[in-house]
Amino acid sequence: MIKKCMAAVAITILMSWAVMAQDARTVISNASKAVGADNLKTIEYSGSGMDFTLGQAYNPSSPWPKFINKTYTRVINFETPATRMDRIRMQGENPPRGGGQQPVIGEQPQNQTVIVNANTPWVNQLEIWMTPYGFLKAAAANNATVKQQTTGGKRYNVITFQGQNKAAVNGYINEQNMVERVETMIDNTMLGDIVFEALYSDYKDFGGVKFPTKMVQKQGGYPILDLTITDVKPNAPANIQNPQRGAGPAAAAAPAAAAAPSQKLADGVYLILGGYASIAVDFKDYIVVVEGPQSEERASAIITEAKRLIPNKPIKYVVNTHQHFDHAGGLRTFVAEGATVITHQVNKPYYEKLFNAPHTLTPDKLASAKKKASIETMTEKKVLTDGNHVIELHHLQGSGHNEGLVVAYFPKEKILLEADAFNPPAQPVTQTPATISPYNQNLVDNIARLKLDVQTIIPVHYPADGRKVSITELMKVVGKASSN
Ligand SMILES: [Zn+2]
Incomplete structure (x- = not known):
């Protein structure tokens, strides 16, 4: 009886060791296969939802003000790397409350292009590297480590690599090998070191790629983006060009x-x-x-x-x-x-x-x-x-x-x-x-x-x-x- 117990203990230890010993490379590889990231060179996803403007709250204790995103499309080229976002934004606070160009009259088209080069600030690249696929690709290329963690009763393999700003980027991979959360720290002029987190849920299959149909980003403790994704095009054409000089919000944001x-x-x-x-x-x-x-x-x-x-x-x-x-x-x-x-x-x-x-x-x-x-x-x-x-x-x-x-x-x-x-x-x-x-x-x-x-x-x-x-x-x- 004792022998049997000992054997059981030994097996349990061996099994947990096997899990522990799953190195970061294996965890990333399994997750990449599960979400279909292996052959993903580009992705385009679209849907609708809300964005919230950081730092434009009505008072110091209210959340960032809300804007409706009637449409939202982002295309990412992981190889360039580059990304372009296009959305149509509408007034979300009625009556207007807070800043961020309120009141928006009618429909306000917005776009943002990031083409990564040696001088691109890390924070501007995060829209690429904090997506589930971008995270797995960046982790694979940046000597990631792994640890097991139980949060809210759920077990995760937490993959970590160091961002270019020297902050850890953590990705929480669940038992279905899906990336549920990516978090890191960024600098904000007013708030100092703040957490930037992206939450992904309700993964669905789109042409062999598993994509989260719910995406929420938070900065400074409140949401900055909340999207429901309805269409995903894996390996869509993604020839992302810089907007013409002197035109569009990119020029205004110089x-x-x-x-x-x-x-x-x-x-x-x-x-x-x-x-x-x-x-x-x-x-x-x-x-x-x-x-x-x-x-x-x-x-x-x-x-x-x-x-x-x-x-x-x-x-x-x-x-x-x-x-x-x-x-x-x-x-x-x-x-x-x-x-x-x-x-x-x-x-x-x-x-x-x-x-x-x-x-x-x-x-x-x-x-x-x-x-x-x-x-x-x-x-x-x-x-x-x-x-x-x-x-x-x-x-x-x-x-x-x-x-x-x-x-x-x-x-x-x-x-x-x-x-x-x-x-x-x-x-x-x-x-x-x-x-x-x-x-x-x-x-x-x-x-x-x-x-x-x-x-x-x-x-x-x-x-x-x-x-x-x-x-x-x-x-x-x-x-x-x-x-x-
Ligand atoms: Zn103001």
Whole structure:
């Protein structure tokens, strides 16, 4: 009896050893065969669903705002490697709530092309390498390792390889040899090191290839994409070309130039352009900068220009219009510079957390400086003055764009700096659009409520032609003649 037991134990040990000893190569090979990745050179998949814009939430505790993807098609060439995505996007939040180009009127076509070369940032390649097939191909080529893991009562072979950003890329292979989840860490300017995960389920057979008909991607804890796939074409033609220069969103998304040309708006008041607009004001003993947007590169350019215009004074304050990442992405750089951040009180706990968040993948100036952030808050109104200059900060009540949206009004100069309440088009507005944006209307309502005598608007998203935007243009977009 004892002998029998011993034999059983020995067999059990041997069997589990056999499972353990299944090396990464075998696990990848079995999974590749099971999903049909072996002879897959290209794939095209399409369906519909939703995307959600990272960093554009209505407030710091709400998820990323939703957009309908009426159609979504992605083609991937694993050999080039390259990928192209085309989708038709529609408004998903009704009424509009949050950023990300809301409100979308009608149908908005979007596309994205990535052709991988030696300089392609790793994060831009992940749409290829985080698909089940891309993951298996990248794992096979990058000395992957394997371990067994039980999660939620299910057993997985977890395949791991190191991404080009030095973060581990983990793929969870289930007992049917399907890739259920791929996860890694990426850098985000605002959030620091964040998890990027892709979840795959409801695999179905499409011409010999098993493809997940449910795909969900998450970043920063919330979904950024949620698709139902209805059509898959294995080895579809995939001759992916770069879009023509100067056309399409790829051109619009070109990184902001480091140059920050400026112009004088009034005595001691300077407009800094070359990216998102900021205003620098020469206070008696220090500089106030309104808006620290985009990135460390952009914030550094603004800081350099502000100090050139106003020498020998420290930047004591940076005013933040709202917490959307494109408007707050330079704040960490201002904190490293020693500036106090002025923001709406709804953002304070969020910013305290973010200014301390680890940025190990791409350390920035604040990560190196390890400076403690100083934050001053406001609710409805805050006035900054040195007895000469006056900056009135007002909360835009009832904004659907952002709960804590703040504008800066310069009463002496009759200038209003605003972000995302009115983003004027490249050319001057000459007629009222068929659909009036509730965000534009809200700005007009707040200007009236606060009885602000505005002549000039400084949109943080400054119009491409560099024109001076007058109150008349804002009144035009809401169908009102100017009261001035
Ligand atoms: Zn915004």
